[in-house]
Amino acid sequence: QVQLVESGGGLVQAGGSLRLSCAASMRTFSSWHMAWFRQAPGKERQFVAGINWSASSTYFADSVKGRFTISRDNAKNTVYLQMNSLKPEDTAVYYCAAARQIRGVWDSSISYNYWGQGTQVTVSS
Numbered sequence: 001q002v003q004l005v006e007s008g009g010g011l012v013q014a015g016g017s018l019r020l021s022c023a024a025s026m027r028t029f030s031s032w033h034m035a036w037f038r039q040a041p042g043k044e045r046q047f048v049a050g051i052n053w054s055a056s057s058t059y060f061a062d063s064v065k066g067r068f069t070i071s072r073d074n075a076k077n078t079v080y081l082q083m084n085s086l087k088p089e090d091t092a093v094y095y096c097a098a099a100r101q102i103r104g105v106w107d108s109s110i111s112y113n114y115w116g117q118g119t120q121v122t123v124s125s
Contacts (some may be wrong), residue, residue, distance in 0.1 A: 002026045002114045004096045009119030012048030012086055016123070020081040022116055030074035033099040035106060036081045038092035039085045045095070047060075049081060059106045064090075066076075093118040111120035 007018040025040040026032060035050035049070040050059040058070050067086075079096060097112035105111060 002113055004095050004098060004116035006094065006116045006119040009094060009121045011122045011124065014088055014106070014125050016086050016087060017084045018096055018121060020083070020087065020096075020119060020121070022079045022081075024079070024096075025099060026098070027031075028079070029077040031056070031100075033102050034070075034072060035059075035097045035099070035112065036070065036079075036080040037095045037109065038090075039095070039118075040089075040092040043092075045109055047109075048094070050102075050106040052081065052102075053081045059071055061107070083121070087122075088123045088125045091121060091123050093120050122124055 003025040005023045012018055028105045031053050033052050036048040037045050038048050040046040048061055051070045051072055055072050055078040069082045069085050097110045098114040101112050
């Protein structure tokens with residue numbers, strides 16, 4: 001059974017930074033595409049960032065471009081989301097997701113096979 005376990009969430013002031021981690025259990029982690037989504041209260045889950053299996057390509061939502069970066073360490077089966085210049089509107093539960101194949105659209109949740117349980121990020125103003 002594949003498990004994705006997020007960590008690193010917490011409470012931070014606006015303008016601050018956090019780094020989220022997602023530890024994956026699959027043996028073939030290096031062949032999976034990975035992404036971060038987030039869901040704020042009362043809103044739909046939305047795509048934040050994605051990274052392909054080799055880390056040669058990354059993708060970001062317009063709302064986080066220039067502030068967030070995504071990276072992965074295939075030797076550690078871990079994907080990271082570095083979040084800088086955080087804003088109150090970044091407050092959400094952040095989810096890690098894994099996809100065996102991306103059929104055209106990175107920002108659709110239906111592309112992903114496995115999800116983590118989420119980690120709360122709260123940005124105070």
